[in-house]
Amino acid sequence: MNRPDPIPVSVLTGFLGSGKTTLLNRLLKDPDLRDTAVIINEFGDVGIDHLLVEQSSDGVIELSDGCLCCTVRGELVDTLADLVDRLHTGRIKALGRVIVETTGLADPAPVLHAIMGHPVLVQNYRLDGVITAVDAVNGDATLNAHEEAVKQVAVADRIVLTKTDLIDPASPEFARFTSRLMHLNPGAPQLSSNDDEAKAVALFDCGLYDPATKTADVSRWLRDEAYRHDHDHVHDVNRHDARIRAFTLTEDKPIEPDALEMFVDLLRSSQSDKLLRMKGIVGLADDPDRPVVLHGVQSIFHPPVRLAGWPDDDRRTRLVVITRDLEEAFVARLFAAFTGTPQIDTPDLQAMESNPLSIPGFKP
Template sequence: MTAVAPRAPIPLNIVTGFLGAGKTTLLNRLLSDPALRDTMVLINEFGEIGLDHLLIEAVDGDMVLLSSGCLCCTIRGDLIDMLADLVKRRDAGTIAPFRRIIIETTGLADPAPVLHTIMFHPLLMLRYRLDGVITLIDAVNGATTLDAHEEAVKQAAVADRLVLTKTDLAPETAALRARLARLNPAARILDVREADAAALLDAGLYNPNTKSPDVARWLNAESVEAHHHDHDHHHHEQDVNRHDARIQAHCLRSATPIAPGGFDMFLELLRAAHGPNLLRVKGIVALSDDPSRPVVLHGVQHVFHPPVRLDAWPDGDHTTRMVFILRDLQAEFVERLWTAFTGAPRIGAPESEALQHNAP
């Protein structure tokens, strides 16, 4: 009997941004790109997002076929049921075999529940893979929105791509860019005029060109570390009235492999004590039972995707690297908890701490 090869997971992107950020305009432009042909688009209401001029044929109920070759439907009821039903219909051949899903959230939405859906549900974990969160920021009103609405700050904090819209009306964006870079240094910041499919998509762990994990690109740890050493952030921290003053990005590096049980306990303690404040966690971790085969970690708040063990390190850097976006949680707590389970000073620790750990 011939074994059936497992189906490759379908990449899924989330497009979010506060009210008036320009999601409609960007999504219309993306759907005209040939690179997104055979894409399934999930939106809240057809009337909310101005795609009506692209609709050419009703397929089934709320589902329509766009002139670009994409399928589009409204989100009705439970997202888990919808995503599970779509993949079943795709397998049965009752709808076109879409190659990607884009979910457009409402302007007031917290993207975390959607991320939890993809990362935790058994069927959806097998059939979909999170490719990235695209967050739009209005260049005209972005700073005011971040000041006034914590939801907008969270949308930016969990993003893989930050897109500045309406830049033609606000040619000076340096201050907003600097603020976003402090808030989420791991995310790439783009002007909407350069935000095409190639720049926005394929932001996840796996590089579709090489068919292999690209951890360095996915983590962008160097940007987070550069942010940590940027003394300009002290001025930002003094403004306690800004929602993003509660958020910090941090990269933990460790040359010492951690025991599998210790790693599980480290995650469980973090999740149990501070789950809501772990806005996003991404990493590659060396375990002591087989340091040549690291595990990849991805979490959003209290929900973590089951760690995936790689066959080998994807590059020459064999150190543990974990990027954290934290809210109301000091990076020092995370570092010391990690050190408690590894029994070794972390990379970049002060000399006094290293001497303390190495003392007889």
């Protein structure tokens, strides 16, 4: 008996007042989202958000015991496990997708950890992507005032601009704002909630596998070209933005499996709070024709996936890295220490390879 495909889970986040509930209401009416379960988080002792979300059959589940990123993490795991049990026992006829809506104050990372790191859930669910709603009217001020909002943008796979009907899309202010979002997250397409392009077909199915072909679409998933091209632009960033860096590491030759494991383990064990997200495709020396796909959020990594082959002619290792308060040069030096390909001039590369702790700037 073939194991069913893992159920895609999308995380819908965005700061307070960003329009998440309005967006969710509209999405639930989309026929492409039939058989979708929605887990709605509420912050505080008295639940009110569920009164604003239109019930879509029995698929709306309310979490009202606290912030999803802290006190109800166990409940989230239990809820996701219960959904699978209901599906397997026939209490739910179909479950095509799960959407987790976080509170506006939430750091989305713990939600991603619950999906990617739980040994049972990872067998039944796959992270499809992070959708971040951003208020086009007040978003610039929100990013200036709240670091949480900056982080929500930085880890997004899709950015949805809400309230765009209240601004002039041709204004210089709006152009600067969208440029700012692109700097924070070059790989995330920006969509307007008022346009047809923001329908479910554009917001979801942004994971590694193309649901139409059932094959890996690495270029669509990584969008690593956008991260490299972003370095060519000059940005006017504030203090929050300056803490975020998004870049790509590349390597032409296959990497020894042990070297890759040590690089990832050292990076996440020593810099997990600064490693917002990392995803990529890696060619390994033990089987260079079958690359490995990596995806991590801070210290939690999804079990590596070995592809049947390279999805296209590009056989380079490509790792997209998003950090906070962690210099690109430091990560590049660490990567070079294990791959044996120096990316900077150093008088003592051999010592650095044998002892990563000697890398300038490394503080365990």
